[in-house]
Amino acid sequence: MSLRVENLACARGPAQILAGVTFAVAPGEALILRGANGAGKTTLLRTLAGLTPPLAGTITAAPDAIAYAAHADGLKAQLSVAENLAFWAGAFGQGDIGPAVEAFHLGPLLDRRAGEMSAGQKRRLSLARLLVTGRPIWCLDEPTVSLDAENVARFAAAVTAHLAAGGSAVIATHIDLGLPAAQTFDITPFVAKRIRADDPFAEAMG
Amino acid sequence: MPDLGQYAVYVLSSYAVTLGLLAVLILGSIWQARRVRARLEAVESRRDRSA
Amino acid sequence: MIALLKRDLMLALRAGGGFGLSLAFFLIFATLVPFGVGPQTGVLATIAPGILWLGALLACLLSLDRIFQLDWEDGTLDLIATSPVPLEGLAAIKALAHWLTTGLPLVVAAPVLGVLLNLPGAAYPWLVASLLLGTPALSAIGTFGAALTVGIKRGGLLLSLLVLPLYMPTLIFGALCVVRGAAGQEALTPLLLVAGITLGSLAILPFAAAAALRVNLR
Amino acid sequence: MNSIWEYANPRKFMATSAFLLPWTAGLAALCLVTGLVWGFFFTPDDFRQGSTVKIIYIHVPSAIMAVNAWLMMLVASLIWVIRRHHVSALAAKAAAPVGMVFTVIALATGALWGQPMWGTWWEWDPRLTSFLILFLFYLGYMALWEAIENPDSAADLTSVLCLVGSVFAVISRYALLFWNQGLHQGATLSLDKEQNISNVFWYPLVIALCGFGFLFLALVLYRTQTEIRARRLKALIAQERMG
16 A cells, blocks of 8 residues: 655644655555654654645545554553453454454453553553554554563564555654665655745735 | 703713723724734844844 | 444443533532522422523533543544544534433433422423433533633633533523423423424534534644 | 735735725714714603613614624634635634624613613513623633634634534524513614604614724724734744744
């Protein structure tokens, strides 16, 4: 499943953050987003996920192909691991949570409430959510935060398996995941911070 | 001054309340306009100098 | 969408979910009224329809800010917005869940409180019917208000300010139905009007709420 | 022939409104002074209501403009939602406090008129009550504008509120008629019915109404200019921060 982005301009609130972003991700391929803190990686990912409308440019992907994972885990503290996963599986119209549990080694934690888990365990659960979405293009925002080395390896293995199955991924991360088919994409040249062009108030008015 | 009779207090206070509220609205608008205009001019001149 | 409803109901029933708080508020509210107006049964019987409707309305209002706020804070709302569930459906499900966990218990509790307030016997069917048909409108309007204010920190007070004027027609017709029922007058017309407001709210407001959510998420 | 939508451009609006503002403000002052002085000093007392009839020259125009202000906000909100003209959204924002003050004037003068005529300051009459509700709508609308940081989001959300609020305001109006028949007399001014007040009261009333109308227009133009400047100020400060 391919994702093509052409001349994309992204905004956050009243400000344009990025302009002219162009890249393509083929099936089985991963794109690693690089850029300084605050450069606009999160804004780009939110635009790809369809949360923020783009100011200009096009995003070409099959409908309902993108699964998004944000900084926030999006877990319900009162629900158990199994219930959290089952909810997302239901929301995305998927049935089986087995592979997701296995990939992130959540079996021993299934009945634990999300509120009682450590930050790293929550992160694993939140990443396991991606596997129950059944969606081919993953857009991930700093997915390895608070994961230990062992679980970073698990995550890398899950992404590798996803790619091998014909999926693709766009990942904002600073660490090297050692993915087989990964191209690095530095957003620094596309940073264009200014008042958005459709805001008529920044031009001279006299 | 017309003879307002027994209702003078109601009629006069109606007019007083109305004129008072309109004055507050108009003066408030003017005050707000002046403040915004002054702040905008400060920012504009800062911008012109740097440009 | 069913998964969403199931999750919302589960969350409401778990510890800290707030289920029962509105009910307890309703109970306390109705209990406090006689202390305010005096224990004369005649007076209580006259005001009971209005008090019960007002109490139900305020109890609904109490839990509105939880509808979207918690999902917004932990990031779930972003993720649901990227899921196949349309935001219109999300708003409708949220309103339904709010009604099932707040409105429906109030409907069940209202006749009991009616006894405490000396509500005349003829009014009970109208009380239950008007609340049953009217509280869904309260939930739908409240969901719209919650969607408008989801991005605002400490938006609870603002939410009340926005929602209360919108509640007025429902309150008028609902209470009027019970008043007329208590007096043995024709009460079907206000009941039908309550039902009309509910149907209209359920038809329109999920779309308005979804539009507001979209703005707040971007 | 220029398109009317060109006036939705802030710069164009500033130029046009700068031209229009003195005229509307002048007309407002002229009509208000003429209408109110004529009405206050040179009209006879009503045989039933005595001198309180003089309150009509402020009560009726402010009530009519209070409702018209909301209608104008509704139209402006629709234009923003459909065509996304920023000035339109700001004009709606600028009109809200004006409409609210007119509502308060209508309520206050109504109470001052009701006390001698009906023997009570306040009556839960459908008309009075709908103005109270209108006041609450204005309050909520303005509070929502204030509460939201991002101006475009605020414009979107207040527009949605204005649209939904208008629907509910109409329902409330009918609900109130159903609820209580009320003491308030019928409409004083109407086009389709026979004129139901005599000419001596009619002429100053119409002039006062024009005065309130022009005053509303002038204030909205003026306040919209302020809102545009405030919005530009915000944009420039944001630009400075971004470097």
